[in-house]
Amino acid sequence: MRVFVTGASGWIGSATVDDLLEAGHEVTGLARSDASAARLEAKGVTVLRGDLDDLDSIRKGADAAEGVIHLANKHDWTNPAASDAAERASIEAIGEVLAGSDRPFVFASGVAGLAQGRAATEDDANPFIGPQSPRGGGENRAFDFVDQGVRAVAARFAPTVHGAGDHGFIALIVAAARKTGVSGYVGDGTNNWAAVHRSDAARVVRLGLESAPAGTRMHATAETAVPTRSIAEAIGAGLDLPVVSVDPADAIEHFGFIGRFFGMEMPASSDRTRELLGWTPTGPTLLDDIKAGAYFKVVE
Template identity: 65%
Template structure:
């Protein structure tokens, strides 16, 4: 049973990947109309793949079809639909997650069940399963790398422990790839962590960081994240781990000061003991120091940052509107 990721330091060079892009596939994508998923769908279609996207609503289905994808109605609780989607595809890209912060246990159970279902269908087929995971919580106070193993496993772990689960299938005929995304996948329209920090600043009338503000967050622009997904599909080998982090670590003080400037608000420090009262639950994330390297990912895929940096996005007004 494989519990460690593929060593990607000696993997195929970018030139080989370019040649392989001629082999197009039918790709089943969950989360296809989401923040990262919609960018990934555009890149997959541009590479000539046929994309079947999971859609929870008529509006999501229509948006996918306008992009040139095929919509398949369903959600993460529709296990029969997920099984059928995987059965009919050459590859699966799993980007969906309920992200129900009011009931994380239920979200984790749904994620576990969905991934178990698709892995069961793909087992023994040598088809790829690309799975969204995260860099938050991977390591604390040091630079994490693709060689780091996730500390989370089991059904009750964050995201249902699905990264560890998927990597176990590397020896069971599934080309599993873990896509670890930075905690902020930024850009205009983002509703993630940085948008929540901006909302707190508007509510409190001050843009704050925690303590000395030296905690670092890796970041990646949405367009670069979408490109990485498409490139990872071509490079898929069993047990591969990739990091979607264009910037290793932007200090939380720099983030808060940039938000303050963009929002026309003062910026200041909040004591760690007061972070919960000031930020709410998001304070537990904003105070974490979690820089991450993507050096091995860049070497394998020839991937690099082409979109704006996080601070450029903030300065450009991506988080200025409520």
């Protein structure tokens, strides 16, 4: 299959591209910079220059492809409205190009905010609707195109897609521990995060592209619930720092913007996804990755 991938050089995207190529697919990757383009070309990927603000390039890539994987996101935490608007515009551009074709369109989503007091499941509808909502209401907007002949499939990622080289949420929590001299958790640390290794997340995306029916909600979550206190304890052990509770009122000051999320309850199961795709996670657990030192190498 000829596959167009946005975010092709990103954390999840680069692993997804590797998985696609290994499975025999042809890949065109959207590249914003010369460095990203060079990395993709070295893998044998066809490069299309552009970014999330270049909707013409996104439309061009989608039009020439037999399937689209949309993983790019601005992740601008200082201006979330801009990130949300770009996400919605990209989804609309891709959906409009694919309308009437029955081609697959796998797009990134998340498990946060799907359920209260329990682990989220694939049966939980995304509550975020409209351009002013988180991610610009992208999941529901993408599913609008199912009735227009698009095989839209949501890839809902765990709050941490972990592994060596990760610069995401866990890396930020480790950075806060280095800065403050303590490894903190919010409140009593009994809130849970779902987790998945990067390689397992990439495989979910590829399998969904190949076979998931239109309207499928896939959960890229290998571990349903990892207590945040356990995360802090593993980080504390790795950095030889004391482990402490951080008052919720002080979480943002202590952790930075990630403090808004580290105290949240974000567990999610993936039973339906495993059954549908025949997917069995094989990567290390989050705590195993932390204990193995995946987040402790200091880059000069």
